[in-house]
Amino acid sequence: MSIASPRPQDNDFTLKIGNVNGTGSASANSMLMKSLFRMGIPVCGKNYFPSNIQGLPTWYEIRVNSEGHLARSGRVDVMVAMNAETYRKDHAEVATGGYLIYDSTWPRSQLFNRADVHILGVPLSRICNENFDNARSRILMKNIMYVGVLAALLDLDMNIIKQLLNEQFAAKASLLDANQKAIDLGFAYAKEHFSCPLPFRARTLDKTRNHIMIDGNTTAALGCLFAGATVGAWYPITPSTSLMDAFKKFCDKYRRDPETGKANYCIIQAEDELGAIGMVLGASWNGARSFTPTSGPGISLMNEFLGYGYFTEIPAVLFDVQRCGPSTGMPTRTQQADLMACAYASHGDTRHVLLFPANPEEAFYQAVQAFDLAERLQTPVIVLTDLDIGMNDWMCRDLNWDDSFKPDRGKVLTVEQIEALPKFNRYLDTDGDGIAARTLPGTHPKGAYFTRGSGHNMYGAYTEDAAEYQVVVDRLRRKFDTAKELVPPAEIHASEKCRTGFLTIGSCDNAVKEARALLAEQGVHVNYLRVKGFPFGKDVQDYLDSHDRIYVVEQNRDAQLRSLLMLETRVDPNKLQSVLHYDGLPILAKTVVDGVNQDLARGKAA
Amino acid sequence: MSFITKPKVAHPQLPRNELKLTVRDYEGAMSTLCAGCGHDSITGAIMQAAFDLSIPPHRMAKLSGIGCSSKTPAYFASASHGFNTVHGRMPSVATGANAANPELHYIGVSGDGDTLSIGLGQFLHAVRRNLNMLYLIENNGVYGLTKGQFSASADVGSKAKKGDTNQQPPIDPALTLLATGATFIARSFSGDREQLVTLIKAGMKHRGFAVIDVISPCVTFNDHEGSTKSYEFTRKHSMTAIYTDFVPPAKEIRTAYEIGQAMPVQMHDGSQIVLRKADGAYNPTDRVAAFEYIQKHQQAGEIVTGLLYIDETKPDMHELANTPAVPLASLPFATVCPGSKALASIQSRFR
Numbered sequence: 015m016s017i018a019s020p021r022p023q024d025n026d027f028t029l030k031i032g033n034v035n036g037t038g039s040a041s042a043n044s045m046l047m048k049s050l051f052r053m054g055i056p057v058c059g060k061n062y063f064p065s066n067i068q069g070l071p072t073w074y075e076i077r078v079n080s081e082g083h084l085a086r087s088g089r090v091d092v093m094v095a096m097n098a099e100t101y102r103k104d105h106a107e108v109a110t111g112g113y114l115i116y117d118s119t120w121p122r123s124q125l126f127n128r129a130d131v132h133i134l135g136v137p138l139s140r141i142c143n144e145n146f147d148n149a150r151s152r153i154l155m156k157n158i159m160y161v162g163v164l165a166a167l168l169d170l171d172m173n174i175i176k177q178l179l180n181e182q183f184a185a186k187a188s189l190l191d192a193n194q195k196a197i198d199l200g201f202a203y204a205k206e207h208f209s210c211p212l213p214f215r216a217r218t219l220d221k222t223r224n225h226i227m228i229d230g231n232t233t234a235a236l237g238c239l240f241a242g243a244t245v246g247a248w249y250p251i252t253p254s255t256s257l258m259d260a261f262k263k264f265c266d267k268y269r270r271d272p273e274t275g276k277a278n279y280c281i282i283q284a285e286d287e288l289g290a291i292g293m294v295l296g297a298s299w300n301g302a303r304s305f306t307p308t309s310g311p312g313i314s315l316m317n318e319f320l321g322y323g324y325f326t327e328i329p330a331v332l333f334d335v336q337r338c339g340p341s342t343g344m345p346t347r348t349q350q351a352d353l354m355a356c357a358y359a360s361h362g363d364t365r366h367v368l369l370f371p372a373n374p375e376e377a378f379y380q381a382v383q384a385f386d387l388a389e390r391l392q393t394p395v396i397v398l399t400d401l402d403i404g405m406n407d408w409m410c411r412d413l414n415w416d417d418s419f420k421p422d423r424g425k426v427l428t429v430e431q432i433e434a435l436p437k438f439n440r441y442l443d444t445d446g447d448g449i450a451a452r453t454l455p456g457t458h459p460k461g462a463y464f465t466r467g468s469g470h471n472m473y474g475a476y477t478e479d480a481a482e483y484q485v486v487v488d489r490l491r492r493k494f495d496t497a498k499e500l501v502p503p504a505e506i507h508a509s510e511k512c513r514t515g516f517l518t519i520g521s522c523d524n525a526v527k528e529a530r531a532l533l534a535e536q537g538v539h540v541n542y543l544r545v546k547g548f549p550f551g552k553d554v555q556d557y558l559d560s561h562d563r564i565y566v567v568e569q570n571r572d573a574q575l576r577s578l579l580m581l582e583t584r585v586d587p588n589k590l591q592s593v594l595h596y597d598g599l600p601i602l603a604k605t606v607v608d609g610v611n612q613d614l615a616r617g618k619a620a
Numbered sequence: 621m622s623f624i625t626k627p628k629v630a631h632p633q634l635p636r637n638e639l640k641l642t643v644r645d646y647e648g649a650m651s652t653l654c655a656g657c658g659h660d661s662i663t664g665a666i667m668q669a670a671f672d673l674s675i676p677p678h679r680m681a682k683l684s685g686i687g688c689s690s691k692t693p694a695y696f697a698s699a700s701h702g703f704n705t706v707h708g709r710m711p712s713v714a715t716g717a718n719a720a721n722p723e724l725h726y727i728g729v730s731g732d733g734d735t736l737s738i739g740l741g742q743f744l745h746a747v748r749r750n751l752n753m754l755y756l757i758e759n760n761g762v763y764g765l766t767k768g769q770f771s772a773s774a775d776v777g778s779k780a781k782k783g784d785t786n787q788q789p790p791i792d793p794a795l796t797l798l799a800t801g802a803t804f805i806a807r808s809f810s811g812d813r814e815q816l817v818t819l820i821k822a823g824m825k826h827r828g829f830a831v832i833d834v835i836s837p838c839v840t841f842n843d844h845e846g847s848t849k850s851y852e853f854t855r856k857h858s859m860t861a862i863y864t865d866f867v868p869p870a871k872e873i874r875t876a877y878e879i880g881q882a883m884p885v886q887m888h889d890g891s892q893i894v895l896r897k898a899d900g901a902y903n904p905t906d907r908v909a910a911f912e913y914i915q916k917h918q919q920a921g922e923i924v925t926g927l928l929y930i931d932e933t934k935p936d937m938h939e940l941a942n943t944p945a946v947p948l949a950s951l952p953f954a955t956v957c958p959g960s961k962a963l964a965s966i967q968s969r970f971r
Contacts (some may be wrong), residue, residue: 292712301949302720455701464702
């Protein structure tokens with residue numbers, strides 16, 4: 015049987031590993047990804063894991079692309095099938111001309127019968143059983159062994175792999191030897207039995223200098239650390255948990271008083287999300303920068319307090335690491351389906367300032383900015399990332415910090431300022447920007463006021479008076495206009511003569527940019543705008559005005575971004591064509607290209 | 621409800637505390653509760669206690685949830701910041717506020733609906749954290765603002781004004797607190813001002829979560845015959861298990877207590893409370909015995925009042941979190957931002 019070999023694909027392929035969760039495959043997968051990264055090749059890793067501790071199928075996908083297109087590719091060139099339970103599915107997923115590697119200790123030639131796929135059997139279990147003694151290490155070493163096999167097949171730099179092993183097991187020499195042995199065994203087997211390297215192979219480049227491989231929960235936590243957040247309250251929920259885990263780890267290292275050992279931070283694991291947001295509001299009311307990471311179900315629970323924070327004008331920073339809804343949904347899958355729930359969270363006329371980072375790098379900067387915005391605008395600010403950004407490793411530019419940075423603490427009156435006032439009125443807008451000055455508890459008797467979610471007038475007193483109430487809510491509306499000027503401007507790539515544009519959000523960024531390149535190859539030019547904040551600024555309105563056809567690309571079923579545009583701008587809805595992706599896996603460039611092409615075809619037919 | 625606002629002029633003979641303030645400096649806005657409401661007596665007791673302790677009004681923070689009880693923080697200490705949160709969620713706001721600034725005196729005022737129904741979860745978790753605050757439950761067994769539904773503290777057999785009889789067993793705050801590890805548990809009656817003021821002072825000085833369950837009759841919806849939370853019923857059935865005296869720091873203990881009955885408890889700021897047993901069988905430092913005692917008397921139809929349990933030795937939230945004595949909110953930015961060099965070094969692990 016001969017299979018047509020694909021054209022050589024140097025530095026342009028997708029490797030996928032199917033495994034069983036809880037078997038320690040994560041370190042093997044991360045080693046593969048990092049070795050490619052250190053070879054200077056643009057790479058990304060996406061983890062498709064179950065909501066489970068041990069025993070269910072899990073996949074890890076590594077895309078290598080010398081051009082830097084690092085959205086999910088949607089194809090599999092090399093599959094490592096380590097989970098017999100998913101052999102059938104994994105086999106079916108390999109692209110024509112691709113390769114499937116499996117543990118041939120138990121041969122499955124009947125099952126793996128596709129004529130257009132190369133099947134490479136490696137008796138991983140047999141080799142492990144022959145070389146390692148105890149049962150647990152046989153399982154773990156089987157995983158690390160495929161790193162050796164792939165190193166030979168993909169021509170990875172063995173010196174880099176050795177270096178990564180040394181770093182990982184610096185403190186455990188016995189483990190280092192066993193892992194090195196497993197890699198060498200896998201490498202030798204592949205060299206002896208297969209023609210190495212495959213047409214899909216890595217070649218050293220210099221395209222990852224000044225970059226890091228990092229996930230967005232870690233960078234958001236760094237943003238909180240650098241923004242000076244001191245109180246973090248949370249309730250564990252996938253996929254946001256690792257944000258607080260990272261914050262705690264950083265605080266342990268960078269927030270301990272060197273002399274007293276005291277913790278210059280307070281992390282509180284709340285009893286639920288209702289408690290978590292209550293704590294954030296309490297801490298912010300008292301002047302601390304405070305935040306809570308959560309996901310969709312947490313946002314649902316926080317609605318009551320979000321309305322409270324909006325109406326009483328207390329800063330708060332939330333991270334909604336979006337996962338697949340509705341309800342419990344698919345906790346370990348990604349989506350952008352909380353846009354509406356966040357924009358107008360809570361009953362009554364409420365609206366919230368939102369930030370939409372596209373990747374871990376932006377998650378860092380926007381986390382910092384979220385605290386400035388929350389304190390400047392005295393209102394909750396929600397940073398909407400998603401599971402793809404939060405938990406997957408992305409290649410990002412190095413994060414930079416300007417040591418001259420001064421946080422914007424907003425209009426908080428000092429003792430002297432309070433004393434100089436004839437009388438302090440909490441909700442009196444003296445600057446015309448919709449933002450009234452606040453005081454912190456304990457500062458001065460004259461600065462005292464009563465924070466209440468019930469009707470209040472511009473002086474801060476309780477009211478049920480029609481006119482007094484309306485003055486306050488109208489000012490809140492004006493404050494939202496101020497917010498338009500303060501949220502980050504959209505990212506725009508546009509040529510003036512082009513009247514067709516994309517309008518997208520968050521983690522769609524890579525897929526849409528890749529789609530632009532693919533469409534350009536077929537002669538279709540489409541401009542690009544990615545919203546970075548809500549309320550939408552003038553730049554978004556101008557872009558909508560200057561295009562005749564706008565493809566709104568987002569990862570939810572109900573076109574929530576499109577709905578927001580229709581509600582919050584003057585756009586003619588007929589100009590807005592949705593391109594939607596919502597199956598829980600990250601969006602593909604192909605989905606975007608197909609969406610545009612279908613629309614163009616409809617246009618021609620009409 | 622009183623319709624006359626008292627002029628803000630202190631009588632020259634009014635006693636002044638260490639801050640040269642009179643009790644009138646601890647007043648708030650005019651109460652809008654019903655005339656004769658137990659809650660107004662509690663408000664008065666809070667003002668008296670804060671005056672007696674010479675707490676600067678602006679160094680107090682008043683927090684509450686929703687309901688008649690939760691309106692009351694507006695009626696005392698106008699010079700304190702107040703936080704009227706959403707229903708049943710005051711403990712979480714108090715937790716965050718306290719995390720940011722441990723220096724203020726936190727006084728939470730809640731009701732039986734706010735604490736024992738919608739807010740039971742948050743309430744018990746504040747107990748678990750041993751949050752340093754005074755938490756008052758103005759307990760009247762009824763929802764007043766929504767006109768007379770039973771609350772979770774209504775006794776079995778208690779009659780509503782409209783005639784219904786409560787069938788469900790009550791959640792007793794004292795027993796619940798004993799079971800969940802609370803470090804300061806007291807019960808009082810809005811009609812016993814002397815006891816209440818002392819307990820409030822002791823509770824404010826307690827380092828940790830101090831709860832006073834105050835039976836506070838609702839004159840409009842739960843003060844009729846057949847109610848077990850009426851003035852008459854409470855007067856008739858309450859029994860003091862223990863008398864409490866509060867002794868400020870640096871003051872000598874002058875009252876002579878009968879030997880074997882006086883039990884001084886040292887508070888963290890140097891003040892003392894002295895407990896005198898009304899009943900020799902009672903021991904307010906023995907959790908198991910206290911539980912048994914309260915429950916036994918409850919079954920006999922008696923409401924046990926006084927400082928029912930105290931443990932001054934348990935760490936509070938800040939001690940457990942090892943936070944500094946100064947407010948986290950006051951730390952300079954340079955202290956909390958690690959700076960560019962640290963960021964560079966952190967990133968070396970991500971290559």
